[in-house]
Amino acid sequence: MLEIDDIRVGYDRSPVLHGVTVAVPKDGVAAVLGHNGAGKSTLLRAAMGLLKTAKGTVRLDGEDITRLAPHQRVARGMAYVPQGQQAFPHLTTAENLQLVADGRADGKEAIAEALDLFPALRDLSGRRAGLLSGGQRQQLAIARALITRPRLLLLDEPTEGIQPSVVAEIEETILGLTRRGGLSVLLVEQHVGFAMRAAQRYYVLEAGRVTSSGEGGAEAEQTVRAALSV
Template structure:
């Protein structure tokens, strides 16, 4: 689905990624794990076109999209949920969703579908996003991305700073979506249990380099935890 091949990228003259290669399976999940500063968010920014690599390439369904702008990648079915539970705080939950749906074919149905995935958002439809809890804002951020009907969803630390009950809801939503087919996910995550339950493939980044990778699944959790503890 997505291939990030031999990418070198960074900010100004400070390299962050060093010949990094990550592949997202079709209709599956690839999880990228690593400590803070390992280059995980930079990898997503390169994938989404927000940061141009100094060398290497990004391919979507075999098409080289390295030079495409972010909006062109969105048009090809990519969606990105950055860190920070981003929303328009002065708009209500319903207005945040409608803003994305406006002008899109099937926007009303898309809103209904994400509200089925995140029922709490229906209950909070009239509340301003700035008054939601961190977990509720994260669900709103993911819901906004899903309204675009992506084929590839990039999630950056979706469980960071969120209470365990909401982590479980987000995990179940990701698993539900990928089981349906038609959606691939590149997941940056520090919650190892969630990442391994969701992912068919994992990569561990250290100082911008892939130091370990393999098949995901619950059986891989011990090896991943050991690799991250080194």
């Protein structure tokens, strides 16, 4: 679904990614792991078009989208959930969802489906997003992205700083979405166990380079932990 081929990306004149190649399987998950500062978030921002690539290509379902603007990538079925449980804090949960659904012919149905995935948000529909817990805001952020009915979902540390019970809910939702088909996921994650349960492919980044990659699955967990401990 997504092919990132030999991209080089930086901020101003400071290079961050040095020839990174990553592929996301159709209707599957590719997990990117690494320590802080390895370039994981930069990779997602480049995939979404928020950072320009100095070299390399990005293809979505075979189409070269390297020079497309972020809104053009969204129109082609990409959605991005940044790190940090982002939402509009002064709007209610319902208003945050409606804001994304406005203008969509299937907006009401899309909201209902998102709430079915995260039923806890129904009881919080009238609460301002700024008053939600971190886990609740993360569920809201993912629900907002899913309302756009993406073909490819980019998730940046979806379980960071969240209570274990909500982490389990988010894990199960993401796994369930990919099992039913029609959605591919590029997942940046520090939680190795979750990443390996979810992913068909994994990539370990270190200082802006892929230092280890292979097939996902529980049997790869020890390999990844060893790569991260170097």
